[in-house]
Amino acid sequence: MTDGAAVHGLRVGPLFSVASLLAQQTTTPAPGVGPGELVDYWPNLVRAGWFLAGFLAVVVLSRFLFEPAFARVVRRRNRNNPTLRDALVRYVRVIVVVVAVFVGAGVAGYGRFLGNSALVISAATLAVGVAGQEVIGSLVSGAALVLDPEFNVGNYIEWSDGEGTVRSITLRVTRVQTPNGELVTIPNTVLTGQAITRPFGRGNYRIVEEIGIAYDDDVDAAMATMEAAAVAVDGILAQPHPSAHVEELGDDGVVVRVYYWIEDPQRRDVVRIRSAYAREAKARLEDAGVTISPASQRDLQGRIEVDDAA
Secondary structure (H helix, E strand, O other): HHHHHHHHHHHHHHHHHHHHHHHHHHHHHOOOOOOOHHHHHHHHHHHEEEEEEHHHHHHHHHHHHHHHHHHHHHHHOOOOOOOOHHHHHHHHHHHHHHHHHHHHHHHOOHHHHHHHHHHHHHHHHHHHHOOOOOHHHHHHHHHHHHOOOOOOOOOOOEOOOEEEEEOOOOOOOOEEEEOOEEEEEHHHHHHHOOOOOOOOOOOOEEEEEEEOOOOOOOOOHHHHHHHHHHHHHOEEEEOOOOEEEEEEEEEOEEEEEEEEEEOOHHHHHHHHHHHHHHHHHHHHHHHHHOOOOOOOOOOOOOOOOOOOOO
């Protein structure tokens, strides 16, 4: 019996052990998410909370402290630009969001990760810079324009490709209305890369008119008449006094230049006053018997031959 039991035990024991192991594996319940598992995730939740706190702190401080102060400074620097504040605040908010992300990451303890990823960040920054070189150049040029107190909405400007009145300035483009009524959108890099002339808006503005008279007319009397016509036009300043000078002796007559000044005009004022002066000068010169812009005269010499067709 003893030997039989031993033999029986050798045969049955291993089978019983395998069966018991299989039974345990099939009856063990799947692990769930309990308090023990939440403890394992707790450090990540704390880091996420610190990240959110740092991010919101920067955004809130910028929204209620930095942005209003920045907008006041911009308005004092450039009062005549209604689009300036919205444009700058929009880009400042983008910068604030980027700063808030880095601050939140630092507070949450992700600084080492960002430090180890410096090479990746540098490569990404270089790629973005190369791809957006033109856009970034426009933004830098736009910042220079909108922060310039001498370049404002409403100014009449002249550049190499045209002229007109500035209607809006953003950080990327400037919109100018031409004398023909067209609205031209100009990249800011174009305006900052060349000379811009402001013929109006800087105090007294001098206007020069050229009028030709015949050689047979009294030049001194004609110049006095032109000066008197300028004095009579509403909008032309009495001081400096209008003046007339002989410019050149042309082929067909004497060219006289008339100088007069108007006060800090707009484009429409210049057009109106020049038109009024032209009418006044024409009427006075005709009354004085002065020939304006005499017709070209040429002496022709030659011989005309007529063939008899018959």
